[in-house]
Amino acid sequence: MERDSEIKVWDPLVRIFHWSLVATFFIALLSGEEWESLHVVAGYGVAGLVAFRLVWGLIGTPHARFTDFVRSPATVIAYLKDLAGHRARRYIGHNPAGGWMIVALLVSLALTTLTGMAAHGTFKVASWLLPVAMAHEDEEEGDDGEEGPFGELHEFFAYFTLLLVAVHVAGVIVSSVMHRENLVRAMITGRKQRDL
Numbered sequence: 001m002e003r004d005s006e007i008k009v010w011d012p013l014v015r016i017f018h019w020s021l022v023a024t025f026f027i028a029l030l031s032g033e034e035w036e037s038l039h040v041v042a043g044y045g046v047a048g049l050v051a052f053r054l055v056w057g058l059i060g061t062p063h064a065r066f067t068d069f070v071r072s073p074a075t076v077i078a079y080l081k082d083l084a085g086h087r088a089r090r091y092i093g094h095n096p097a098g099g100w101m102i103v104a105l106l107v108s109l110a111l112t113t114l115t116g117m118a119a120h121g122t123f124k125v126a127s128w129l130l131p132v133a134m135a136h137e138d139e140e141e142g143d144d145g146e147e148g149p150f151g152e153l154h155e156f157f158a159y160f161t162l163l164l165v166a167v168h169v170a171g172v173i174v175s176s177v178m179h180r181e182n183l184v185r186a187m188i189t190g191r192k193q194r195d196l
Contacts, residue, residue, distance in 0.1 A: 006192065006194060007194050008191055010063065010064075011060065011063075011190065012190065013060065013061075013064070014056070014061070015187055017049055017056070019187075019188075020049055021046065021053075024042045024049060025042075025161070025165075028046060043112075043113055043117075046112070047113040050106055050109050053106060062093075063092070063093035069093050069095075069102065070099050070100070070103060071096040076096040076099075078096075079097055086178065088175075092192060097171060098168075098171060098175070101164065101168050105168065108164055111153075112157040112158050115150050115154035115157055118150040118154075
């Protein structure tokens with residue numbers, strides 16, 4: 001039963017996806033060279049979660065859909081200016097900057113998993129999808145067992161994703177403080193205050 005002062009925003013699948021992605025990404029990141037089997041399993045977990053989120057972004061509940069939170073670059077810039085001036089408006093779903101952060105994270109995670117599959121030789125069409133690496137495909141394997149350019153691209157996108165995660169967390173903190181609402185709690189319970 002929904003409380004009068006709160007509104008249901010994040011459906012259970014979005015919340016399960018979010019926290020599962022946090023767990024599998026960090027398991028993959030931390031298990032990298034030490035526990036390769038765990039790293040690979042976690043990487044496939046990340047890939048599956050990203051695929052799910054892309055589908056759910058098209059057919060999911062209203063606030064889960066890309067049409068709800070992917071806004072024009074002009075809207076994002078205006079929002080960031082308002083944020084810098086401490087006058088950004090509150091959004092029930094994702095704010096414009098948060099919406100683009102989701103897109104950036106999904107793209108970066110997809111590239112991380114694709115390059116990881118290519119580096120481990122489990123994704124043979126990767127050279128078609130990633131022509132940058134084609135010129136170097138004959139390079140010998142590096143010391144870490146990952147094929148040259150795919151391994152390097154995989155590592156780059158993994159750390160780029162980590163940078164995006166840090167910016168995402170900073171944005172959640174700033175937005176939570178500015179609007180006096182606990183966004184982490186909202187991603188656990190699925191509920192936000194109607195009006196603040």
